[in-house]
Amino acid sequence: MWFRQDLRLGDNPALLAAAATGAPVICAYVLDDVSPGVWKRGGASRWWLHHSLASLDRDLKRQGGALTLLAGDARDVIPALVRKTGARAVYWNRRYEPWARTRDEAVKRTLKQGGIEARSFNGSLIVEPWDIPTKTGAPYKVFTPFWKALQAGHAPSEPAGRPARLNLIKGPHGDALEDLDLLPQSPDWAGGLREHWTPGEEAAHDRLAGFIANRIEAYAGTRNLPGRHGTSRLSPHLHFGEISPRQVWHRVRQSGLAASDGGRTYLSEIGWREFSYNLLYHFPDLPDANFQPRFDRFEWTGGPAQLKAWTRGQTGYPIVDAGMRELWRTGWMHNRVRMIAASFLVKDLFIDWRQGEAWFWDTLVDADLASNAASWQWSAGSGADAAPYFRIFNPVTQGEKFDPDGDYVRKWIPELHGLGAKQIHAPWTADSAELARAGVRLGTDYPEPVVDHAEARKAALAAFEKIKDAA
DNA sequence: TTTTGAGTTGTTCGA
């Protein structure tokens, strides 16, 4: 059993099939930093992976097995492991990243040439991207019809539990987890991650249960409020396959809330994950190239200084900076704020969305090639079914609307703590007495805005106008 | 083949 991004024992099709053979099963994980090229896993994601592997190894040991850890190009490592162990078959759950598809096909070919059975399964998606075409056979490019078709024709079957009889044996000694170098050493910047997250299958189910018990009913409204704990925070668990979308779907149904506003809205977010994978599969350039080629002519005039202000949370727009600091500290950012921060990078700072995509890739614990690429292209306006060009978020209005008391900003930008709700999203509008009372020296404790949003908006509209004709 | 209806998440302006 070759584990990849399916780090769970429950509802794991490849593991179930391996168990069903009755043969002894060796469990392996390969840290392959070679095959992904530029899309090698980022720092925050590596931290998560470390702990998720540790968790899976503990679970396997309880069943008499263990996880064999190996590093290197899976095209070499997997066949070598087969030779060493005398394995007769290798089972795994599919991945959809372009580099992973190429790699896995090669592994499969090599194994089959050697007379080894190689089987892959669907362990990550409700519907395989090739199983949900439009009536003309083309892939869906618009979310709503895609989601309708999925619900009508591809509702997932009941999730399976853990294999009832699993004959695990220990494989050869591989690398020690510590030697895979997944954790930051000097400096150890993972303190905020440890505070906020517990990787692993059990924690994933706890998160989901807590969400369904306490938050899903009000989700349609509270999901937009970054100062409240209104979302499920399941994204990293889903990314690593500690829980399957099918399990999520059925837990929500079992709760009886699937048809409520909150339940429907939440399940549609699972739908967006599916849609992103559908796009990535059919358009493998999605992470690297504008889906709409006319965006190739867009003039990205923002430079390194602006990018630095954005990544450090020093743009002078509190809602943007709060989000960027939450990301840096916890490896996660609230979805509403992701949209605001993305809109700001692209439409206020005129920086190519791919730079934002790369930053998120490195800093998010839930960094996922499909979701990250599809969402950045959506925000930039360059994607399939993207936001209309005139949809430019106003960071002040958004802050006032979705963080009305300023709690979220105060949490992540302590230097603005003394400002009231009226000024906290636009500190430059406070008069000098108010600033003095709050103990804020603008330009010293907290930056002046790096750009004037009203001007930037006009410039963005003009820039979009320029690339409008001739698609 | 042609037609028709629709398309995640917003902002601004003027009445």
Add this chain to the structure above:
DNA sequence: GTCGAACAACTCAAA
């Protein structure tokens, strides 16, 4: 303060 319209035109998906 509130509300509706304008912001473009295009592409997608299905009838």
